[in-house]
């Protein structure tokens with residue numbers, strides 16, 4: 001085989017491999033296909049976006065830093081607390097006027113976000129010898 005043909009062959013082989021690889025990666029949904037917000041949670045998300053909650057709060061550490069991260073707030077607080085918080089206004093948290101349906105939707109949003117994982121994804125424990133051990137949550 002002439003060197004030119006040989007190189008063309010090799011480059012074509014790489015191109016085919018590259019195309020198949022990209023097609024597989026960009027059409028596979030296995031990484032994120034299982035997570036769907038319910039209709040109610042999407043209503044909650046829309047309220048979250050419309051009211052700019054993210055300007056003060058974070059989900060997965062991203063957002064404003066005036067208020068706490070709310071990724072796992074559902075696991076740490078009960079629903080009545082969350083609903084009360086929304087309309088009461090505490091310190092820098094503004095007083096909103098959500099009706100009960102809107103409060104339900106926001107709580108549902110927190111519930112489903114909580115199911116997607118942990119933030120921060122580590123837990124620190126103080127050991128008896130004074131060292132801190134960091135454990136990854138699963």
Ligand code: HEC
Nearest residue numbers: 051052053056066067068073082085090091092093094106
């Ligand atoms: C101007 C900044 C600001 C905005 C905007 C804001 N928050 Fe807050 N939020 C706070 C602060 C600060 C706190 C902490 C209050 C405290 O406990 O001292 C808080 C607390 C909370 C808590 C309780 C967290 C806990 O663990 O006690 C929830 C739930 C919450 N906010 C939800 C929301 C939602 C939903 C929105 C949008 C509709 C929103 N916040 C908009 C500042 C804000």
